[in-house]
Amino acid sequence: MKSTKEKTLQKVFQEFLAEQQSVLKPQTYSGSxxxxxxFERYLNGYGSENLTETELERYEELSEGKGKEYCEIFGPSHLGLKEMESFLGLFMVLRVEASKNFLAIVGRVMHKLVKWLHEKGYLADGDYKIMDRRxxxxxxxxPIAVEVNGLMSEYAAKSPRGKYTEELKSRFTIKKIEPGKLWLEDLMGPGKLTGPALVSEGISSMCKTGWTVVLWIG
Known part of the structure; x- marks a missing residue:
């Protein structure tokens, strides 16, 4: 595996885009x-959450002292499954207002990036197999998750409002699905199921067990 100590994520992304620009049509390259x-914006904003104590000290020193961003400090060794899952599974769904077409483009580009990182020696064989599959x-x-996100918001807005004996706002994992019903596990208190949370049958048919959802349940 090639040494990537001297290359930052910012430079690696520039290298990837330069190669893409040479083989793609202008419109396709623009989407890439x-x-x-x-992805770089996500890493600069949230990448530091996964750093060790020593790495965090280095990040804070360079960030506060020299105004450097995360991708200007760390290299491809800090790009793993957790970062890719959080970017695609949370950031693009919850933080970015994007069309289904653009989200499909993002998925394709990330898949291409993972393959490219492996080919260039920035990603080890074992890590590549796991990340490629995920x-x-x-x-x-x-694209489906983003559509479900919109449908859930619409469903909640149309649901009758009233006083509830209990309210729970958290991040949940979908553990079980039935038509119009979701059983959820609170990530802040794993092991205990909450449910059924009532949704439309259309929503439940699109959801998948294992998905993470952010909900406010009454």
């Missing part, structure tokens, strides 16, 4: 560049 820009799954789920 925007997808990478969003990105394929996320790429297929991404």
């Amino acid at each position: 560049k925007l997808a990478i820009n969003y 990105v394929k799954e996320l790429k297929a789920d991404l």
Whole structure:
């Protein structure tokens, strides 16, 4: 595996985009560049959450002292499954207002990026196999998940409002699905199921067990 100590994520992304620009049509390249820009924005904003104590000290020193962003400090060794899952599964769904078409583009670009990182020696064989499989799954789920997000918001807005004996606002994993019903596990208190949370049958038919959802349940 090639040494990547001297290369930052910012430089690696620039290298990837330069190669893409040489083989893609301008419109296709524009979508790829925007997808990478969003990925870099996510890492600069949230990448530090996964750092060790020593790495965090280095990050804070360079960030506060020299105004450097995360992708200007760390290299491809800090790009793993957790970052890819959070970007595709959470950031693009919850933080970015994007069309289904663009989300499909983001999924394809991330899958291409993972393959490219492996080919260039920035990603070890074992890590590549795991990440490649997971990105394929996320790429297929991404447009559906965003559609479900919108449908859930609409469903909640139309639901009758009233006083509830209990309210729970958290991040949940979908553990069980029946028509119009979801059983959820609170990630802040794993092991205990909440449910059924009532949704439309259309929503439940699109959801998948294992998905993470952010809900406010009454």
